[in-house]
Amino acid sequence: MNTRKLINSTPSILFILSLFISLMSCERDTEQKLDPRDWELVWSDEFDGEAGESPNPANWAFDIGTGENGWGNEELQYYTDRPENVSMDGEGNLVITVRSESFGGQPFTSARIKSEGLVEQEFGRVEARLKTPYGPGLWPAFWMLGANFSEIGWPQCGEIDIMELRGQEPDIIHGSVHGPGYSAGQAVTKKFVLDKSRFDADFHVFAIEWYEDQIDFFVDDFLYQRITKDDVPGEYVFNQPFFIILNVAIGGTFVGFPNAQTVYPQEMVIDYVRLYKLAD
Secondary structure, eight states, X not given: OOHHHHHHHHHHHHHHHHHHHHHHHHHHHHHTOOOOOOEEEEEEEOOOOOTTOOOXXXXXXXXXXXXXXXIIIIOOEEEOOOTTTEEEOSSSXXXXXXXXXXXXXXXXXXXXXXXXXXXXXXXXXXXXXXXXXXXXXXXXXXXXXXXXXXXXXXXXXXXXXXXXXOTTOTTEEEEEEEOTTSOGGGOEXXXXXXXXXXXXXXXXXXXXXXXXXXXXXXXXXXXXXEEEGGGOSSXXXXXXXXXXXXXXXXXXXXXXXXXXXXXXXXXXXEEEEEEEEEOO
């Protein structure tokens, strides 16, 4: 080995490494330099009901059953509205519980609630504070569909995934948008990796701040992704009202099959869901 050559090259290596770290830090800092926003709360569900109580029917409806082709994703669960799968815990949370049980011809049960036709919003801040389940094959999500979904279908209606998690990757969430020409595996998406922890270990706040020409994605108020009209390789379909969905799927194309490492029951615990508009 040419020791002299190695020694002489070390400062260059250190300089390059230092420059890379500096550039990354600058990018991260710049990403957080947001214009002041004055958000005004316009709606919330704090889930303050009694233990075993169903979510407020003025805010939430249910998707029931298996959907077509496992809700379009080859999922393995049967969605119910039973308290065993979705109810308040009496401590200010709504709990969606995944169970390993034979029900409706499926090997698992879970729940999927939606605000379709009840609570819909165009633009603003949309956030939920929640704790995810974990384990291979589990697929918790906090997301939105265009309010015209029942009329024109998916993906033309648009989809905003504020948070999706693969249970086998409990420290990573994904934020995505789907639309005509960029749906399913072609979605515009980015992941966020939690530092030295997992999303099932504690509550975190997942949010978007949604404007006419862009959508910003946040975890605990850290902006990790901005999607603009120019980033979308197709029609931009996000200038319309959307409704909210919270669910935990089992299996499916995004996460694969559960295995022996997946334990049951599993819970997604939701502290609140809140909607904001910019103050006048």
